[in-house]
Structures are given as structure tokens and as C-alpha cells.
Amino acid sequence: MAYVIAQPCVDIRDRACIDECPVDCIYEGPRKLYIHPDECVDCGACEPVCPVEAVFYDEDLPAEWAGYRTADAEIFEPLGAPGGASGTGPLDADHPLVAARPVAVPQS
Template identity: 45%
Template sequence: MTHVVTDACIRCKYTDCVDVCPVDCFHEGPNFLAIDPDECIDCAVCVPECPAGAILAEDDLPAELAGWVALNAELARQWPVISQRQAPLPQAEQWKDTPGKLAYLER
């Protein structure tokens, strides 16, 4: 099992989760983070660190978010690893509680 970053991360990109990850499984895109399912050790330390509540265990994903498992895997293969915390995107607080942000994902 793996953990999955969902659309709540889009246009926020808080990186608090990156600081606590013991295996560097996060990958950084322009406005989103993805978890590499092959690297994630399912430790769950990232879950409470995300201010946007964007990280869920694969087994806890509601049916409407199931596609995020494959999307994380795809994007993790394309994007570089991020291993240090960075500032969130400038308008992160404004976007944090906005639902359904998939249309804003920048690949």
C-alpha cells in the first residue's frame, strides 16, 4: 500500500510532508506534489503534516479519488524528487480549502 496526494495539494504545494518523509518519496511539479508508490513505505508520518489534508492512505481513498493513485505514480516518474521543505505557493491559503482542483494541475 502507498499514500496518495490528492487534488487538495494543487495550487498550494505545502512541503511540510517532505520534511518528515524518511525515504524521499515525494516528487515536485509546478503546482503539485506526487508520491512515488514504489518508494513510499506507508509510514503515514506525512499525513498529519499536510496543512491542506491532501495526503491519504490508498486504502482510505473515497471512490471518487481512486484515480489519484495512478496519477501520483505517473507524475512521480516524470518529476524530480523533492527532499527539502520549501515555501508554499504564494496563494496557497486562498486555494487550500477549494475542492475539485484537478483542472488546475500543471504537468
């Protein structure tokens, strides 16, 4: 099991979770942050700092966002387990689930 970043993160990408993660397993995509399921140690440090409540323990992920569990796993298939986001840099593209969502209009 691992933590999952769900729909509320799309087009927000608040990086508080990245700063809190002790194992550097949160990677930045163009529109969403992703937790590498093989690198996550299930410490839960990321969950309480998320201002939009987008981080869920895998078993607690709401059913309507179940696709984000798959997205957080599949996005890393071409990369494998690089051993940390800071050495990899931002991902080139988002998972198709995220890319297909309409771009959120910033609130003023």
C-alpha cells in the same frame, strides 16, 4: 500500497510533508506534490502534517479522488525509481489529471 496526495494539494503544495518524509519519496510538480509509490515505505509521517488533508493511505483515498492514485503512479513511469526527490529536483510537468484542472485563484 502507498500514500497518495489528492486534489486538495493542487495549487497549494505545502511542503510540510516533504520535510517530514524520512525516505525522500515526495516529489514536487509545478502544481502538486506526488508520492512515489515504489519508494514510499508506508510510514504515514506525511499524513498528519498536511494542512489541507490531501494525503491519504491508498485504501482510504475517497472515491472522488481515485484518479490521483493513478496520477501518483503514472507521473513516475518515465523516471523509474530515481531513489529520492532531493537528487532529482522538481518534475518538469504535472500529470494530465492535474494539468487539466483550472488554476486555483489565491485567497486573500
